[in-house]
Amino acid sequence: MAEELLKLQNIYKNFGNVKVLKDVNIKINKGEVVALIGDNGAGKSTLIKVITGVHSPNSGKVFFKEKEVQIKSVAQSRKMGIEAVYQERALCDQQELYRNIFAGREITNSIGFLDIKKQRKEAEKILRDYIGFTSKAITVDSQVMGLSGGEKQGVAFGRSLYFNSDLIVLDEPTMGLSIQETEKVLNFVKGLKNENKSAIFIDHNIIHVYGAADRFIILDRGEVVGEFNKEDISREELVQRMIQLHESGKIKVED
Amino acid sequence: MNNLLNSYFVKTHKLEISITIIAVVLFLIYFLGAPHVFTRFPIYRAFMQSMPFFGIIAISATFVVTLGEIDLSFPSIVGITSLIFGIIMTSTDGNFFIAFILATSLGMFAGLVNGLLVTKIGIPSIVATIGTLFFWRGLVNVISQGSGIAIVDVADGTWHHMIFVEKLFGKIPMQFIWFIVLTGLMQWVYRYHKFGNHIHFVGDNKASAQMMGINVDNVKIIAFVQLGFFSALAGIFTMYEMLYFWPTQGEGLMLTTLAAVFVGGTSVFGGRGTIFGTFIGVLIIGSLESGIVALGLSGFYVKFINGLMITVAVTVYALIQRRKS
DSSP states (O other), X not given: OOOEEEEEEEEEEEETTEEEEEEEEEEEETTOEEEEEOOTXXXXXXXXXXXXXXXXXXXXXXXXXXXXXXXXXXXXXXHHTEEEEETTTTSOTTSBHHHHHTTTSOOBOTTSBBOXXXXXXXXXHIIXXXXXXXXXXXXXXXXXXXXXXXXXXXXXXXXXXXXXXXXXXXXXXXXXXXXXXXXXXXXXXXXXXXXXOEEEEEOSOHHHHHHHOSEEEEEETTEEEEEEEGGGOOHHHHHHHHHHHHHHSSOOOOO | OHHHHXXXXXXXXXXXXXXXXXXXXXXXXXXXXXXXXXXXHHHHHHHHHHHHHHHHHHHHHHHHHHTTOOOOOHHHXXXXXHHHHHHHHHHTTSOHHHHHHHHHHHHHHHHHHHHHIIIIIOOOXXXXXXXXXXXXXXXXXXXXTTOOXXXXXXXXXXXXXXXXXXXXXXXXXXXXXXXXXXXHHHHHHHHHBHHXXXXXXXXXXXXXXXXXXXXXXXXXXXXXXXXXXXXXXXHHHHHHHHSEEOTTTTTTHHHHHHHHHHHTTOOTTSSOOOHHHHHHHHHHHHXXXXXXXXXXXXXXXXXXXXXXXXXXXXXXXXXXXXXXX
16 A cells, blocks of 8 residues: 555635635655646646645645645745745746745845855755756856746756655646657656655646656546546546546546 | 956846946046036035935835835835924933834834735735825824924934934044945845845746745835835934924935936846945935036936936846846
């Protein structure tokens, strides 16, 4: 029996009168990669923001490492070992890389002044060791705006590895990337499993999702409408199910 | 030469270098055009005397502008805090501590109101602070009933008068020393403190900053609060210099202060700015009036050249920025 890392129980989330999540139950085990799929507005982004502490659920329980927790802030979820990698929005364009990597958890002295030297040194390590940037054009002092989409994604991944998180949350990790860059990202996701780390990711492209994930959770209008292990469903079947859902609003349940 | 131009320092300090060149050229013009004025000390003493009043606020406002926000209410915060300072000084027979603490607390409270209106209620800062601009000035008028307050009896000759505005070695106005010290301190906070770092991230991209775990609302609120504090402080400096409170106190500060920030190179779009630039911006904006008159032009040119400076400076920055991206 696989060890449980994260469990969401009966999660509800409203924005005003709009019920974005309705009684969502999901579970992620250690070393497992789970893909969240569904149309725009299905609640995928909201769900991962509940996990990363950006939003608090209106009701429901969250368990992390089999203990009930209330994730009230991004800082708290990071402390627990949950790290988010948001496409595009992961970094601030006009700030230097070494500042971006440590944004929100700066290395400071007791009165809050930054240890710039240490931040730059650690950032250098992340760039060379975790991301494998060899290009001389990118240094820890580079502004983010000069980086390609893949490089930005690389920095965000490197950051999550450096902080040694247990669960990595990926929001559209391949959006806007070239084919080679996409390949790198998917390899990264697969590599997580070897380190017994877990990941949950959203991607519009079912082909990407299928290659990298162990399990698929389908969301529709705020509800979990289907859940499949990779062994039990072929890529074509998965695509078929999604088309069905799109047309009829229902997943056909067999067996 | 080519090496120098491509060095890391030059690349990362284009704005600071541009603004410094503009200032040097301007002072050269003064110097060549009116040597009889600019080779003598009194004009510099006059600058050192007058610049800190809006300079202190400009340095502080650089934080708010870097956030991509604006505060138009500070002239009225100067007014209301000066009024309170004057009332308490005269009614306590010159109790500096009580007057100072209450005036700066009121300044911070006014900043807090701005911050809450912007973050918790969600009013754009330009609109919210127009509201508070009128509110605090209105309150000044209601309380003062249009009359001024002389603090000369309780402030002149005291130790606090000495440390605020008297001349060091009989030459350097103390307010200028304070201005330099505060500029250095704020520069340090702006670049090397967690708070300054968060100011940059929130101004750059609010959504990203939040996802990186920065408390966006708190950062904004603190920025408005510190501007309230420094507005009060600038008001107190002015009170000591003039030894008098008048109900329109602070009203002339709005344009010079914001002009100094923008001429200094801080981007109105947020995420990018420089305290050093604002400091140079203060030297430029604060010297224009006397400089123009000393050059023999009539006072009518002051606004015209002021406008020209601002337009040219922000155009240069926009071009630098466009080439970069």
